Amino acid sequence: xxxxxxxxxxxxxxxxxxxxxxxALAVVTNQLSExxxxxxxxxxxxxxxIPVPGKPAGVAVTPDGKRCFISxxxxxxxxxxxxxxxxxxxxxxxxxxxxxxxxxxDGHKLFVADWYHNSVAVLDTHEFKRLTTxxxxxxxxxxxxxxxxxxxxxxxxxxDSVSKIDLADYHVTKTVSVxxxxxxxxxxxxxxxxxxxxxxxxxxxxxDATTMAVLATVKVxxxxxxxxxxxxxxxxxxxxxxxxxxxxxxTDTLKEIALLNVGDKPEGIDxxxxxxxxxxxxxxxxxxxxxxxxxxxxxxTIKTGEGSRAFGRFITTH
Amino acid sequence: MKKIMFTGLLxxxxxxxxxxxxxxxxQKAEEEITINAPAIKVxxxxxxxxxxSWLPGVKSTTANKGNSKxxxxxxxxxxxxxxxxxxxxxxxxxxxxSYKITDMSVAKTINHAGVDEKVPVLPxxxxxxxxxxxxxxDTSVVAWKAAYYRAYMNNNPPAEMNEEAANTAxxxxxxxxxxxxxxxxxx
Numbered sequence: 001x002x003x004x005x006x007x008x009x010x011x012x013x014x015x016x017x018x019x020x021x022x023x024a025l026a027v028v029t030n031q032l033s034e035x036x037x038x039x040x041x042x043x044x045x046x047x048x049x050i051p052v053p054g055k056p057a058g059v060a061v062t063p064d065g066k067r068c069f070i071s072x073x074x075x076x077x078x079x080x081x082x083x084x085x086x087x088x089x090x091x092x093x094x095x096x097x098x099x100x101x102x103x104x105x106d107g108h109k110l111f112v113a114d115w116y117h118n119s120v121a122v123l124d125t126h127e128f129k130r131l132t133t134x135x136x137x138x139x140x141x142x143x144x145x146x147x148x149x150x151x152x153x154x155x156x157x158x159x160d161s162v163s164k165i166d167l168a169d170y171h172v173t174k175t176v177s178v179x180x181x182x183x184x185x186x187x188x189x190x191x192x193x194x195x196x197x198x199x200x201x202x203x204x205x206x207x208d209a210t211t212m213a214v215l216a217t218v219k220v221x222x223x224x225x226x227x228x229x230x231x232x233x234x235x236x237x238x239x240x241x242x243x244x245x246x247x248x249x250x251t252d253t254l255k256e257i258a259l260l261n262v263g264d265k266p267e268g269i270d271x272x273x274x275x276x277x278x279x280x281x282x283x284x285x286x287x288x289x290x291x292x293x294x295x296x297x298x299x300x301t302i303k304t305g306e307g308s309r310a311f312g313r314f315i316t317t318h
Numbered sequence: 319m320k321k322i323m324f325t326g327l328l329x330x331x332x333x334x335x336x337x338x339x340x341x342x343x344x345q346k347a348e349e350e351i352t353i354n355a356p357a358i359k360v361x362x363x364x365x366x367x368x369x370x371s372w373l374p375g376v377k378s379t380t381a382n383k384g385n386s387k388x389x390x391x392x393x394x395x396x397x398x399x400x401x402x403x404x405x406x407x408x409x410x411x412x413x414x415x416s417y418k419i420t421d422m423s424v425a426k427t428i429n430h431a432g433v434d435e436k437v438p439v440l441p442x443x444x445x446x447x448x449x450x451x452x453x454x455x456d457t458s459v460v461a462w463k464a465a466y467y468r469a470y471m472n473n474n475p476p477a478e479m480n481e482e483a484a485n486t487a488x489x490x491x492x493x494x495x496x497x498x499x500x501x502x503x504x505x
Binding site: 031032055073074096222242243264265283284307 | 343344345346348406407416418446448463465473
């Protein structure tokens, strides 16, 4: 099997060397300039800028790193980008408020939260047929799926709550109150703890992802937007939109151990597969800051496009 | 099937009748000006949160906690309108501060799609801004940045409350403020 793959890979390399890549890509939506920037994370250069109409906002990359799905609220759905060909290959209509978007870890299912219809659409990732629609709380935004593909978590922004959904039968098993206006949510690598960034209460709620019990509330800074984990889940990085900073939280002590200045109005945040580089999309500046999670400093700033949001998991695993 | 469609209609109806904070796309405006005066002099004109006299169209300003974080100022305009803003960050060392509009008086009421809509004095929603003075030797550069949404939060905004109206109003405000600041500082 490995041998076959190697042969196929070799053939592909010969056939279309420009379409082959080994590096992880960061896929950054530029909402105001209506494009997506692809950043090669080895060279930290933008290698392609792809026009995407419909005010692109959310991002979900497939586990194989070959495609990504970009939510386009004003086009009422999402765009499919082939990351090997680096082009937009399809657009799919979902509903008027398509914003939060995520792919299951097995790559089979796509989830699109509808801000206006208070629901999450579940689609297959091949033909984009709608499998079902799950009613959740008001203005669902951030989405997270457990590593075993069994549970879906949804931040209900205007309901100040998070819903847990059993993907075996698509029913909401529990909805719990968190801080005010949860937006981005992130799950640790074992699927045991869930963190929500609460925009209006300037804090992060830590939940037991199994029981949905609230374990703690951690104060961060002005208008937290989204969060990501690094260094074996030991550090949580939270973007503070109106503070132009990232709060770094020790997940054992639940104390803020650093506050890093990044660009203006930081929004989307994700961790590179090396588990050490954290990428932050700065909406106002139209840049991406790269943070070294060990040194706790910004090591690079990359120019992207106007209104960089990158809401969701936007870095491919390879 | 009919039932499903009916439910869908109901859901749409509720969605439209509710005010959402983030349905529309966030907008931004940024203006910069180079002033032929030292930064310390320029900062001295704008550094009191309770003094917006350098902005054309302002009659008076009051603030309840001076330059402390959380201080709430009320700006009264020449035309009687008011804008209330909360101080979010104040940094003397970097000569900058950030604030957020928390309330505004109504400039006019219009009828749109059969509903009375109140147009605020600055036709925006969820407005956050920052101003910073940067020293460049004997001169200085002032950057004034704002991020906001249009005033109308549902779909299909009226002309008075759409993105264009918001962007035009904010850009005009920032430009006139900086132009006047330059004039005052270079005097």
